[in-house]
Every structure is written in structure tokens, then in C-alpha cells.
Amino acid sequence: MPPTQPVKIAVRKLGKVFSSGAGSVRALDEIVLDVHDGEFLCLLGPSGCGKTTLLRVMAGLERPSSGTIDMRHDDPSRSLSAVVFQDYSVFPWKTIRENVIFPLLQTGVRRARAKEIADHWLAQLDLSGFENAYPDTVSGGMKQRVAIARALAVEPETLLMDEPLAALDAQLRLLLQEKLLDLWQANQNTVVFVTHSIDEALLLGDRIAVMSARPGRIATVIDVPFDRPRHPDEIRASPDFAALRDEIWHRLRRELQPA
Numbered sequence: 001m002p003p004t005q006p007v008k009i010a011v012r013k014l015g016k017v018f019s020s021g022a023g024s025v026r027a028l029d030e031i032v033l034d035v036h037d038g039e040f041l042c043l044l045g046p047s048g049c050g051k052t053t054l055l056r057v058m059a060g061l062e063r064p065s066s067g068t069i070d071m072r073h074d075d076p077s078r079s080l081s082a083v084v085f086q087d088y089s090v091f092p093w094k095t096i097r098e099n100v101i102f103p104l105l106q107t108g109v110r111r112a113r114a115k116e117i118a119d120h121w122l123a124q125l126d127l128s129g130f131e132n133a134y135p136d137t138v139s140g141g142m143k144q145r146v147a148i149a150r151a152l153a154v155e156p157e158t159l160l161m162d163e164p165l166a167a168l169d170a171q172l173r174l175l176l177q178e179k180l181l182d183l184w185q186a187n188q189n190t191v192v193f194v195t196h197s198i199d200e201a202l203l204l205g206d207r208i209a210v211m212s213a214r215p216g217r218i219a220t221v222i223d224v225p226f227d228r229p230r231h232p233d234e235i236r237a238s239p240d241f242a243a244l245r246d247e248i249w250h251r252l253r254r255e256l257q258p259a
Helices: 053-060 096-106 111-124 140-153 170-187 198-204 232-237 241-258
Strands: 007-020 023-036 040-043 066-071 081-084 158-162 190-195 207-211 220-225
Touching: 007 053, 007 190, 023 053, 023 190, 023 220, 040 053, 040 198, 053 066, 053 158, 053 190, 081 140, 096 111, 096 140, 111 140, 140 170, 170 198, 170 232, 190 198, 198 232, 198 241, 207 241, 220 241, 232 241
Parallel strands: 040 190, 040 207, 081 158, 158 190
Antiparallel strands: 007 023, 007 066, 207 220
């Protein structure tokens, strides 16, 4: 199991305060968390609890106000991390292929090789045939698959995903959950995945870190007991899935009530 592997991300007493003319808001308080090599860790918690802020600190997009975060970089030839955001963060003026090629060129990959890598990942995300289309001509689900392909193409040691499926309709979300499950089981990146969905966390995650209402703390960490490889229909139909979903919901409800 991934938790027996070395620690990839070590978060120690991490705090984050946002200040403005109107005052200050403590978003995170005393976060202590380990993410292990090859682990799929889900961050779950009430709205406004700081899940995205924690992910942004991991990505280096925000600086902590207190505490430390250490992300181990094993292979200097690979990117330490790549981020997939919720809002289809693709370049509208670039084709789908060029969106995936762009970060590869920034790291010194030759264009011919970048095209091969891009086309490989576009095929993995079922986007073959759309390489020359522009983002505005495809669906939201396809745009998000482009963003995922772009992140995977740089072969990051850690993939940070901020509710990447939240804006999709229910049916498409289920399909992309299954696609992410297949991709992770084939590649086994270290993943930190922010979600509001208990079902999604149980299907995808090795462990679920449940956060408290603001200021965000780690209320509990739950081991997901389902063996891999996972088959989504079997997992969702399992009595253990339903029981664990109810247990996690009761924990979340206790966090929501004081808020």
C-alpha cells in the first residue's frame, strides 16, 4: 500500500492567513499531513475549509504564513509537480495539440518529440482526431481532458488536482472518474486530489484526508480499503462503499454544523 512507501510531501504545522484592509482570515491552521510515493490522496472537506489553499501551497502558488512544506524532488529531469485546475485552464488561441506541447517546449523538449508525447497523451484521454481543434469548439469535458493531458505530458513526480471534475455534468463526471482511475492504475503518479464528492474520493483515493471547517485542519485521515485494480461498478455496488460513504458523511456533517 502507498502509505508504506517513503514520504513524498511532508506538511508540518502549516498555517495560512490572508490579510486585507478589511482584516485577516485564517484559512489553514496547524496542518500536519504526509503524502507517500505513488499515493492517490484525496482532500475532502466543507466549502471554504482551505482545500484549494493547501493545494496551492503545495504547488508553490501561495506561501505559507507559518509551518513548513517539503516536497521531495527525486529526478531533476522531471517536473516536481503539475497542477490541474477546476476552470479548464487551457489557452484558447492554441490548438488542442499546441496546448499540450507548450509546457514540453518550455522544458527544452524538441518540437518533434513534444508532438509525439502530446499525441500519446491525447490518445490516452480519448482526444485523437481533435488535435487541430481549438478549445472553444469542443465541450467542457474535452477541455478538461486537454488540461489533464497537458499535466501528464510533462511526467510530473506529483500531480496536484483541484476539483478537476466539479464543473462537469453528472454523467460525464462518472466517465472521467473512470478514465482517471485507469490512468492512475497504469502510471501510479503521486496525486493530491481536491474534491467535494465522497463517492469520488472513495473510488479514486488510497486515503482521504478530511478537513475541518475554517480554519482548515486535518480532522481525520481515512484509509480506503478497496483493493486495486478497482472496477468502478463493483466498487459502487459494494456494501462497504455505502457504509464508508455514510461514515464519512457523518464526519463531514459534524464539521458543517458549527459553521
